[in-house]
Amino acid sequence: MILQKLLTLAWREIYVTFTDRSLLLILVVTPLVLATIIGSAFSGLIGAGGGRDVPVSDVSTVIVNQDQGLADGTNHGQIFIDLLVPPADLSPEAANAESILFELTNAVTLDDPEAAREGVSTGAYVVAIIIPPDFSERIGVSQDDMTIEPTTIEVIGNESAPISANVVTMVVRSIANDIAAGNITIASTIEALIDRATSDLGFGMEFLAANNSGEFNPDFDAAFTTAAASITIEQQTVSGDVVGFNPLVTFGSAQAVFFMTFTALYGVASLLDDRKDGTLQRLIMSPTPRWVILIGKIIGTFVTCVLQVSLLIIGLAVIGILLQGEVTFIWGNNPLGVFAVVLAVAFAGSGIGVFVSGIVKTQEQSNIVVTVIAMVFGILGGAFFTVQGIPIIRDLTQLTPNYWAVDAFTRLSQLDNTIGLNLIVLVALGAAFFTAGLFLASRRLEF
Amino acid sequence: MTTSTTMVEVRGLAKQFKAANGTPFFAVKDVDLDIRKGEIYSLLGPNGAGKTTTISMIGGLIAPTRGDAKIGGYSITKQPLDAKRLLGVVPQEIALYPTLTARQNLEFFGRMYGMSGAALKSRVDEVLEFIDLTDKQNERVDKFSGGMKRRVNIGIGLLHKPQLMYMDEPTVGIDPQNRRRILDTVLRMRDEFGMTVLYTSHLMEEVQEISDRVGIMDHGEIMAIGTVGELIQKIGEEDMLIFRVGTQSVSSVQLERLKTVEGVTSVTYEQTAKAANGEGNGSLPIDGRVVARAKRGRQALPDLIGLANADGIEIQSVEVREPDLEAVFLSLTGRALRD
Incomplete structure (x- = not known):
């Protein structure tokens, strides 16, 4: 009998939410659209605009250039250092003025790749760029050999700052593409030839004769057409998993949790609406214990949140497929883990909802408190922009369920299944708020 | 003492509230009353007399400061669920879920009274017919007129065939035609279903028309109880x-x-x-x-x-x-x- 009543109460909450078209537009369609817009904007940061509008700076970056170079002294790995590491004799201000990339990466160099990895792991660096020893050898072109052999530059990002890592990855990819496309490579090769010709008179005479006779006639077209896809930029987590960072995941999950917060907070606080329209009084005067009425509403809100986030996760996955043009699951390869996070964050949100319904006394108070909490959590949770680069705010984010849920979704999408702590924190947050909130909320059922 | 003919027994029921300035006051002062099975008992009094507070305590919505009420022998303070099973409620305000249809509202509250399955469906059909809304059963109640909402409001109270129907000012704010329909419904509850009805109103005419007995209430106290004739006799006819x-x-x-x-x-x-009409030298x-x-x-x-x-x-x-x-x-x- 009690179970039937709990299910009936929960059913009403769910039914009312999912049969209200206006509400569905707000709860499901809006976050999908926002996530798509914001995600698309961030995924196109380094595009035709050349990154002039990059909203991040001073991404702590370390470059390990293991490139041994060519026999003639050419070292293509050095190009990354020249472009990303400000000269020591320039002040930071002057360096920033000289190149947007100096301002963006604030890069330093290290010799030991393991030290760089360790630095990223401890948070000393956000990104490490590791250039392989045979980089120049593989991509270098000469008059006799215009082919570029495949090679890989590793970009290792700290998991707490996926956007920064993604931005740097895109910068590295852009530089590498330029090198691979030939314009930098060939220019540096010719520069090396000229240097040698001016320092070695015999070679200089041969070079001049070959040039005059047409014997020196490198196939620049070959470089431009075959080289572009030969350098792989592999973005990794510290644990070494190869990842494809997707802004849709970060902003999508942040938007999903942000909008779910509204559902959770308003859901339980709607006790005030029920009280105002008299249905709560009618329920209390039926043979239904008050705690059943409260728990039924909470279950309804919880299930509504689970369904809402699940719909958003599925919707974002579909959008991811449409944007990428291939059938891939943007949330990683652990759907059970994704569902566990959905359950945990819905539980945490419902718990906070119970607490809020206990502290507000009127609908007006409810509207203000719910909006403030949801907005603050949303901002800290990265629903609109990343706040991971702001030291004090970065710590505050960890007080919100949004952070732990978004972090868990991001980890799963990067094939990192270490979400145990996230689940524990979310469940603990929910349990703590439930415990405090149940007592407070039960007062809303007193007349 | 409860007898086999007593449906409601109220003894020393009192409720204390605090005024806005924090001063405590009694909205209901040690009320005693007995309602017999199968009668329409009305509480008559002006707004603020304590009628709604009294029946809210009888219905288990408000906890009494002292005293107790029994419905069918069950104490509302000690055996509230048993007491509430005998009680049908028609609150003063229209207490419906506006985005649900008439049938969905009836089915929802039917389940809250422990009904389910074919029995619930059949009973909802009966009630829809009784309140004359069968043809509108699948429309959302927020599209209904005030009178139609009132009828659904009453229908919910009737669903589980209660022995006692509590109706708090059910005719407030509706047109004469719907008022007539509601008063007829109240009489049918007694005459066709044998229900006991506890009815509150501040409208003397309707109380006088439908009531078997009347309790006159003012300032939280029952001033007099009796049939309409008995009460009139008290002032000498x-x-x-x-x-x-x-x-x-x-x-x-x-x-x-x-x-x-x-x-x-x-x-x-x-x-x-x-x-004063605003004229003259100012004296009334x-x-x-x-x-x-x-x-x-x-x-x-x-x-x-x-x-x-x-x-x-x-x-x-x-x-x-x-x-x-x-x-x-x-x-x-x-x-x-x-x-």
Whole structure:
């Protein structure tokens, strides 16, 4: 009998939410659209605009250039250092003025790749760029050999700052593409030839004769057409998993949790609406214990949140497929883990909802408190922009369920299944708020 | 003591609230009442008399400060769920979920009374027919007129065939046609289903029409209980004849002469200040009236008018008030129900 009543109460909450078209537009369609817009904007940061509008700076970056170079002294790995590491004799201000990339990466160099990895792991660096020893050898072109052999530059990002890592990855990819496309490579090769010709008179005479006779006639077209896809930029987590960072995941999950917060907070606080329209009084005067009425509403809100986030996760996955043009699951390869996070964050949100319904006394108070909490959590949770680069705010984010849920979704999408702590924190947050909130909320059922 | 014929037994029921300034006050003061099975019992009193608070305690919505109420022998404070199973509720406000249809509202609350399956479906069909909304059952109630919502509101109370129906001012704010329909429904509940009805109203006419017994309530207290006839008897069943005489003064000698008319038991002269009309020197005009009480007022009326004219009393208007609950309330409390 009690179970039937709990299910009936929960059913009403769910039914009312999912049969209200206006509400569905707000709860499901809006976050999908926002996530798509914001995600698309961030995924196109380094595009035709050349990154002039990059909203991040001073991404702590370390470059390990293991490139041994060519026999003639050419070292293509050095190009990354020249472009990303400000000269020591320039002040930071002057360096920033000289190149947007100096301002963006604030890069330093290290010799030991393991030290760089360790630095990223401890948070000393956000990104490490590791250039392989045979980089120049593989991509270098000469008059006799215009082919570029495949090679890989590793970009290792700290998991707490996926956007920064993604931005740097895109910068590295852009530089590498330029090198691979030939314009930098060939220019540096010719520069090396000229240097040698001016320092070695015999070679200089041969070079001049070959040039005059047409014997020196490198196939620049070959470089431009075959080289572009030969350098792989592999973005990794510290644990070494190869990842494809997707802004849709970060902003999508942040938007999903942000909008779910509204559902959770308003859901339980709607006790005030029920009280105002008299249905709560009618329920209390039926043979239904008050705690059943409260728990039924909470279950309804919880299930509504689970369904809402699940719909958003599925919707974002579909959008991811449409944007990428291939059938891939943007949330990683652990759907059970994704569902566990959905359950945990819905539980945490419902718990906070119970607490809020206990502290507000009127609908007006409810509207203000719910909006403030949801907005603050949303901002800290990265629903609109990343706040991971702001030291004090970065710590505050960890007080919100949004952070732990978004972090868990991001980890799963990067094939990192270490979400145990996230689940524990979310469940603990929910349990703590439930415990405090149940007592407070039960007062809303007193007349 | 509860007997086999008693449906509701209330003893020493009281409720204390705090005023806005923090001062405690009793909205209901040690109320005792008994409602018999199968009767329509009305609580009559002006707004703020304590009717809703009283029945809210009987219905288990509000916890009493002291005292207790029993429904069918079950204490509302000690066995609330058993007591509530016998109770159907029609609250004063329309307590429906606006985005659900009429049928969905009925089914939802039916389940909250423990009904399910085919029995629930069949009962909902019956109730929809009873409230004459079968053809509108699948429309959302927020599209309904006020009268239709009231009928769904009543239908929910009827769903589980309660032994006691609690109806709190169910005719407030609706048109005469729907009011008539609701009053007929209340009578059918008693006559066809044998239900006991606890009805509250501040409208003397409807209470007088439908009630088997009436409890007159004011300032949180039951002032009198009885059938309409019994209550009227308490004030002597006299008609009240009111002669308006404007600003004219009437002497005690003139009043004594009027009292000599056969059947007249008392004659008084009252002066009340009329509302200011904004004219004159600022003093309020006086509305004087002579009030005569008589066993058969209409028979005494011609003689009273004749004697007054002969005695130089210029009558501006005459009103005959036969004894009713309004008069009873006036007699008991010194003020009108609508004050």
